[in-house]
Amino acid sequence: MKKVSTKQRMYFHWGIVVLYMVMIFYLSSQDGTKSHEVSAGLLGYLKVLTVFILGDASDFFSGVGKNYECILRKAAHFTEYLILSLIVYKAMRVSKIKMKNSVIWTLILCVVYAISDEVHQYFVPGRAFAVTDIMIDTAGSIFGLTSVTLVNYLRNRWIKQRKRKEM
Numbered sequence: 369m370k371k372v373s374t375k376q377r378m379y380f381h382w383g384i385v386v387l388y389m390v391m392i393f394y395l396s397s398q399d400g401t402k403s404h405e406v407s408a409g410l411l412g413y414l415k416v417l418t419v420f421i422l423g424d425a426s427d428f429f430s431g432v433g434k435n436y437e438c439i440l441r442k443a444a445h446f447t448e449y450l451i452l453s454l455i456v457y458k459a460m461r462v463s464k465i466k467m468k469n470s471v472i473w474t475l476i477l478c479v480v481y482a483i484s485d486e487v488h489q490y491f492v493p494g495r496a497f498a499v500t501d502i503m504i505d506t507a508g509s510i511f512g513l514t515s516v517t518l519v520n521y522l523r524n525r526w527i528k529q530r531k532r533k534e535m
Contacts, residue, residue, distance in 0.1 A: 377462050378459070378462050381458055384455055385452075385456055388451070388455055389452070392452070392481070392485060393485070393488065396488050398492070399492055399495065442500075442504050445501050446507060446511070448505070449478055449508035449509045450508040450509065451512070452481070452512075453475070453478050453509040453510075453512035453513050454512045457470055457471065457512070460473060460474055467517075471513050471516075474509070475509055478505070478506070479502070479505075479506050482502045482505035482506060482509075483502055485501075486498060486501055486502055
């Protein structure tokens with residue numbers, strides 16, 4: 369079995385990053401009506417799932433409308449950029465960039481992309497530039513990077529403790 373080179377791994381991970389960014393761009397290209405339809409459809413699936421899990425949830429969904437859709441859309445922004453930060457960070461690490469620099473450059477790339485995404489939406493009918501979305505995107509990126517940093521810290525601490533016990 370042929371071993372995958374570092375260069376091939378690097379191309380693979382950066383390819384994933386590019387494809388994910390293209391997906392974000394595509395979703396941002398949808399006009400306001402199409403974007404609303406996608407959100408409303410997803411909200412419908414979530415309602416069915418909630419009823420399936422909790423039983424009758426008519427009280428919970430009695431006021432379903434823009435508020436629930438807004439929350440769903442903001443949660444999607446947060447999650448979208450959390451995932452982006454994780455895959456960019458992984459591509460940076462595979463590219464042999466030190467952890468601290470990977471965190472910094474990943475955050476910069478995610479914030480710049482969030483800003484460019486909002487600028488792009490400004491030119492899409494029915495969509496708008498929203499500073500709050502940039503802030504939510506940035507929060508998602510920070511959460512992802514904080515999670516990675518915490519996991520790395522705990523893993524390194526655990527490895528050091530194991531080495532001490534072996535001595």
